[in-house]
Amino acid sequence: ILNVEQSPQSLHVQEGDSTNFTCSFPSSNFYALHWYRWETAKSPEALFVMTLNGDEKKKGRISATLNTKEGYSYLYIKGSQPEDSATYLCARKGRAGGTSYGKLTFGQGTILTVHP
């Protein structure tokens, strides 16, 4: 994998459903994986930053896992609510020499729509 790829591109679920989506990224020279939530007409907001293989993070009904060896991360939403409707972005930060000034490379996002 050369770029950051997210799947599916869009997802429609019913209120109360649990859902998950995937972020795949190059595993070499990996430094960190960020997840952002981007609501329409707003700016992206950070959900999680993960750096270590096996990391798991949780915020309310949303959780994420990280596998740096195979280059993927999962985002899970338990009991989806209409207010969870947003675009979920993942971004990979690579190492940049000794200063760790690696840039964030974003995926195209997964658009989640939760129907009441």
Add this chain to the structure above:
Amino acid sequence: DTAVSQTPKYLVTQMGNDKSIKCEQNLGHDTMYWYKQDSKKFLKIMFSYNNKELIINETVPNRFSPKSPDKAHLNLHINSLELGDSAVYFCASSQRVSGVFSYEQYFGPGTRLTVT
């Protein structure tokens, strides 16, 4: 209190003009970024400054010039605007990456630039 602010929010201008977009953050961060949201909705890094020093400079036309008068401000000046410059530009800020930490980025509301 707005954490990361950008002005203007909308900018409509003609080809060949020179324009600037301003960004300010009140979070006390020492690293700031400019992103361009391209036609496929990807967020792509353009520049990053740390304590007024340019640390990331992606392959962008040299008509784009960032300027950071202090670590709370990062402005983007664009010369000789072209139709292809039409996009949404986002400013962001974060703490400097250090050690094993990768800090989340805080995004501004975006500036929609339309070149006619």
